[in-house]
Amino acid sequence: MEVEYSGDVMTLNMGPQHPSTHGVLRLELKTDGEIVAAAIPHIGYLHRCFEKHVENVDYAGVVPYTDRMDYCAAMNMELGYVLAVEKLMGIEVNNRVRCIRIVMAELGRIASHLIAAGTYGNDIGSFTPFLWCFRDRERILDMFEETCGARLLYNYNWIGGLMFDIKPGFEDKLIEFLDYFEPQVDNLNRLLSDNWIFIKRTAEVGILSPETAISYGVTGPNLRGSGVKFDVRRDEPYLGYDEFDFEIPVGQGEYGPVGSCWDRYMVRIREVKESCKIIRQAVAKLTPGDVHESIPKRIKPPAGEIYMRTECPRGELGYYIVSDGGLKPYRLKVKSPCFTVMSAFEEVSRGAMISDVIAILGSFDIVLGEIDR
């Protein structure tokens, strides 16, 4: 968008205590009237020294800390870490563990996307979808709690296995939930996605062109919203995702240019449906087995380094682990998807209206816990 700037520039601080920043983020807006000339994100309010701290914790003890990075999708966070350590140690898990992990990861993805869609509606000014999304998410959390005892920070994926096997009858509950939930997605579409006011508000702002997205290294639904078909689950399959049949939704630009806020939002809604499909297939593939079978007695990976990437709800999550052959990681580095999208934020929001900054930020679906770590 080409905008001519003239006149005085006023600095406006948005955050850190702003409800639409989804955490503690400060945006320094240089505004020229109603137009944003520059938006500089200041991050770090939620910094907990994750990477340094886990150098002093043994490998199994890192899992609860990974949960706390992206607390909206803790299952997916720990899955990435656990897979990285397993790759380093050369552990193969059995089919049951694989299928349960996929089910849990996809449930986590649905829960996370529900938060994204609900809070986005809330940011734009529509409150009902927010409550409805939380209602449906609650049922997922109930299932998580029944399985592992925690609602938000699970510590469920362990290195080499799972904390508990699923309970008898869990599969039926899961199918029952999916049968209930899939029509709810259509309801959500009628309630929010197809609402013309919502479309007018989002479909022409926050254009993230595919070139910009790729050059900034944006991943996940934000990249797919720009029309780039890239998904780690398909392009570098882990856990046997290649055996599953699912689509990768991309932004099509029905109501405006490709890569708008509405496209990013809609990619998430469509992904939820694909996740339902994956869960149904994973439940069908479930075979009996012992989920503790390949948990090592002592977690002591050989010296070496590993990079493992997985597709978490917000994009490509990478763990880089350096091991010196000891009981604790020598170095652990996280490549977090929200951080990369945050760096593209300035470019996207330049020239937007102040009120659109909220719409753009909400459509990126950032979680500050993961950006700051």
Next chain:
Amino acid sequence: MWNYFRDIGLGIVTVLTSMGVAWRHLFTRSVTLQYPTEKWTMPERSRMRLFNKIEDCIGCGQCARACPTDCITIQTEKRGKDEPEVFASDGTQIKLRTYVFDIDMALCCYCSLCTFPCPTHCLVMTPEYEYSVYDKLDHIYRFAKEKPLSGKAQKPHSEKTESHGQ
């Protein structure tokens, strides 16, 4: 001009559609709970407050080693030869006298990593969740019942915790 009226029209139509969806929702069952009066039954695997059945604890310290936040403090001493032998309920002989077994629930991250290595399964997470206190130090649960015989000075946990917190 045409677009202007089309937007208004579409706006009204889609808002009415969503109101229809919301209207149908009025006749469904409510999903909320009036919390203090109504309570949800917790699933049996719920991981809330920790509990140690100290009579069964052999003082091996495996739980403290597994804990990623170091919130379990254990101090033990050997039982004398002339003392009567003590056994846990599963028959394991308790050779150590645990005279300090403190869990700081304010530090605990509820990961449950400590409960799995316990050889006598005496450390468990219970489904109890209502235990707020006014003072943070009240979150230190002191499970040990026995006193040290060797007369070793017992370091109060509170000092350690306070230096922790700074």
